[in-house]
Amino acid sequence: MYIDAHNHIDFYGEKIKQALNIIKKDEILTLACSQDEKSYLYAKEIALQTPLIVPCFGIHPWTAHENHRDLDRYERYIEETSMIGEIGLDFHWVPEKEKYPHQVKVLKYFFQKAKTYDKITNLHTKGAEEEILSLIKKYSLRSPLIHWYSGPFHVLKELLDYGCYFTVSVDIGYSETTRKIVEYLPMNRILTETDGPTALQWVNGEYGYPNYVIAVLEKISEIKKLPIEESKMAICDNFNSLLKIESRCSREKYQS
Numbered sequence: 001m002y003i004d005a006h007n008h009i010d011f012y013g014e015k016i017k018q019a020l021n022i023i024k025k026d027e028i029l030t031l032a033c034s035q036d037e038k039s040y041l042y043a044k045e046i047a048l049q050t051p052l053i054v055p056c057f058g059i060h061p062w063t064a065h066e067n068h069r070d071l072d073r074y075e076r077y078i079e080e081t082s083m084i085g086e087i088g089l090d091f092h093w094v095p096e097k098e099k100y101p102h103q104v105k106v107l108k109y110f111f112q113k114a115k116t117y118d119k120i121t122n123l124h125t126k127g128a129e130e131e132i133l134s135l136i137k138k139y140s141l142r143s144p145l146i147h148w149y150s151g152p153f154h155v156l157k158e159l160l161d162y163g164c165y166f167t168v169s170v171d172i173g174y175s176e177t178t179r180k181i182v183e184y185l186p187m188n189r190i191l192t193e194t195d196g197p198t199a200l201q202w203v204n205g206e207y208g209y210p211n212y213v214i215a216v217l218e219k220i221s222e223i224k225k226l227p228i229e230e231s232k233m234a235i236c237d238n239f240n241s242l243l244k245i246e247s248r249c250s251r252e253k254y255q256s
C-alpha cells in the first residue's frame with residue numbers, strides 16, 4: 001500500500017474517475033486535504049466510494065481571508081475529521097500583507113481545536129516556517145505533519161526535534177533543496193505526497209495523477225540507498241504511528 005499524505009482530490013475535476021481508478025488499482029491511501037468547507041464536503045462525498053480516501057478538514061491559508069468569520073461553525077468538522085488540514089501560513093505566495101492577520105487568526109483557531117480534540121495537523125508553512133514552529137510549541141501540538149517543507153535548515157532541525165513528520169513532494173528529483181532535506185531527515189519521519197494534479201504541472205508541466213507518489217517513493221529510496229520495499233514499509237509504519245485508530249495502512253497487503 002502506498003501513502004499520499006497530502007492530496008487535493010477536488011482539483012481533479014472531471015478527471016476524478018480516472019484518479020480514483022488509479023488510487024484503487026495501486027492501493028494509494030490518500031489524505032484528501034481541503035481548502036474550505038466546500039472542498040471538505042466534496043472529499044467526504046468522494047470518500048463514500050472508497051476507504052482509501054480519508055477526508056481532512058481545513059481552511060487553507062490562501063482562503064483564510066474569505067473564511068475567517070464565525071469560525072465556530074467549523075467545530076463539528078474538526079471534531080469528526082481524521083486529520084486537520086490543509087491549514088497553515090503563507091507569507092511567500094501571498095504577497096498581500098493585509099491578509100496575514102486573517103491567516104494567523106484562522107490558524108490559531110485550528111491549533112486550539114487540534115489541542116482540544118487531540119488531532120494531527122497537515123501544515124502549509126511557506127515563508128512562515130519560524131512562525132509555525134513557535135505556534136506549534138505554544139499550542140504543544142502532537143506530531144504535526146509538515147507538508148512540502150522548503151524553508152531554512154535550522155527551523156527544519158527544530159521541527160524534527162519537536163517530533164514533526166514531513167511529506168516529501170513531487171519536486172524530488174528536480175529540487176536540490178528537497179534532495180538535501182530528504183538526505184537530512186530520518187526515514188522514520190518521512191511520508192510521501194502528490195499535492196494534487198497541479199503540483200507536478202508546476203514542477204515539470206505534466207499532469208499529476210495519484211500514482212506519481214510511486215515515483216516520489218522511488219526517488220526517496222534512491223537518496224536513502226534503501227530497497228523500495230523497505231522505504232514503502234517505513235512510510236506505511238510512519239502513517240500508522242501518526243493516525244493511530246482510523247485508516248491504518250496495511251502492511252500485510254503488500255507483504256503477501
Ligand SMILES: [Zn+2]
Nearest residue numbers: 006033086195
Ligand atoms: Zn496542498
